[in-house]
Amino acid sequence: MQKPALTANAAGHLLLGGVDTVELAQTYGTPLVVYDVAAIRQQIQAFKESLQANGLRYQVSYASKAFATVAMYQLVTQTGIHTDVVSGGELYTALQAGLPAERISFHGNNKSRAELEQAVDAQVGVIILDNFYEIELLHTVLLEKNATCWVMLRLTPGITPHTHQYIQTGQVDSKFGFDVDSGQADQAVQQVLAIPQMHLIGIHAHIGSQIFGVQGFELLANKLVDIAADWRDRFDYVPEVLNLGGGFGIRYTDVDQPLSPATFIDHIAAAFKKRVALRGLALPEVWLEPGRSIVGPAGYNLYTVGSRKDIPELTSYVAVDGGMGDNIRPALYQADYQAVCANHLNAPLVAPVHLAGKYCESGDILIDQAHLPAVAPGDLVAVLATGAYGYSMASNYNRNPRPAVVFVENGQAKCVVARESYADLTRLDQSYL
Template identity: 85%
Template structure:
């Protein structure tokens, strides 16, 4: 067996949440996205336990851009944590799921007037301001509606995680947030403190994604605490909340060695307590925004094997019935995954193959060198750890319907997103002639 965390049935089939993947494929078809709900719950609880053990006041806010559906927001609601959204569509979905508005944060670097009005009208918990235009726009809306709102300021602290350049967000040269070193952050805090309708509850920063070491978070804690102390001296204002963002790494391949939530949180707490003591500040409330680390390891993409192309002295191509339309990450920024033959989980691997998708692009390769048994047409392949940014970035490229999504828990499977039909593809089309 390739991955010791995987479970096989007596028939040698991959099991997820007590459910046979072969049966899932037969019942729901492929390509299919499957989530192990217990794994999601376990990860949320691991973050919660670590924060409590360190004596911190805290909020866990699920970064829903990783995977946002009604069912996922319902699960978030059931666990009692917060969520953050980055669009009107995510906000609408969260509200449709019954998630209390006060447990929603609104991110984004270019929120529209309509989106901000929607957030204000529903009295969401906090709007995280990203730029000066947004401060002005939100102020106008609050005056028009004669109301107020809690806000945070997103800062770019000049700290970048060692990740792909597309998922670094804390460095100075970023589209996100108010730059600290240039003085933009100081200008922003003065502007917001002078607006009666905005209640500035804290500051936020996010240094990147798929982070494997705590050092970046320790630097971020020190930087934000120093900013808080600086603002106390300059503006007689101390943030109540330090929102450290997310980006906690997960295992995609054997080359990845992620830390557990407790290690990240222990290091963050130690750095925080030391720095606030040095700067003579009270211990603030800490918010974190895990997304990938909550849903990523819990997700699996199931595919049926189709065509095979063998080229003498070169790596063979094995094609499946999905691809970049349901997981764009390998084509977008060379994300790495592992796969197993789900209907022969214990079969020995015999060759590396290019695990290719069915889309009309040469770059539609899910895994460049996938170690698999000798699969044949009709076999079931499971790509592991696909729960983050797979379905949420899915498309209808080549007019392929998006897959169904199934939640499994305690041996039970429930379809939470129906598979799109061909009719769905033309539902919004309008005739020209």
């Protein structure tokens, strides 16, 4: 197991954003979620610069389901990019953070009437239509409110990337989008074009998550261009925007070999340019929706070591004070992570252990084979690359409070989500007596 490239201070403590993680744990307690803000900014800038370098008209839209808080939306606002939301709660949070509504896209395969009304009232930038029921429902809302809105159609392109089946979304058998091969997409575009309250600006597709190869994105670029050319010839409609979604892979362990944003975008841009020239189209505006690749590598979960269970001739268990309540991904779909001992970063590694959580489930194992030094109760463990789909899927299972979230940058720390208290756990409970 290769040791990740991390920075320690003179005391051998892990530094994040120039801040001592031991001091963070002492100040804010554990479990604790920490984000290196500079790393987020750098990744956003890498996407923007690569798109600009390829001469594309573009929008980068942060897929906020990866991590959605007021502070994160404020950071998105600062960087000048867009965001996409998938619920009324995410939309509300983004608006509370001051993110301009015109820079918000609203996704989801089963938006409620209340959520569509919320989006129309807020005048979000675009609503991505996912199914025929939603076309009719949104049409009804727009008629009742005497309103109009910009929309896109989410298509199911029939492209399956090499990733876990739970995070594949572009194959034909998917709950998302209008199927292309069966003719659903053709039917949907005709239906929307006939509704004067809807302004169709483009088409969207998303093929999955944690993707390491460029081929799926090249195939998707070609397919969307072909659909645009087909619709031009058959329906006299040319999409202004082609949205390829996100899904760019990140490094969780040594096995993962992610490509840079520049490499992905170079291939996507080349495919687009070649295909639009072949089909006689003008180069459309290209939208991308990175989420995991923006916040995933920037996030860290800090835990305090507690009990240890040693079994002769078997791997030992080392338990920490968090687990599946703050990171359910290992239990949900066998996600792999790496960890380090944050208060002894440079200590030699010993035999691997099962890094176990405190939740009452046998499957609450954060890392099955964690390569760590000889840790003892009170030591601080940092699990790396937890910034996507960790806190956003956190729960109060076993009535455990959710952790605090801290942003670190330039040697400064700022708590951006307070730790829940026991009182918070019962705040919404109602007595029946």
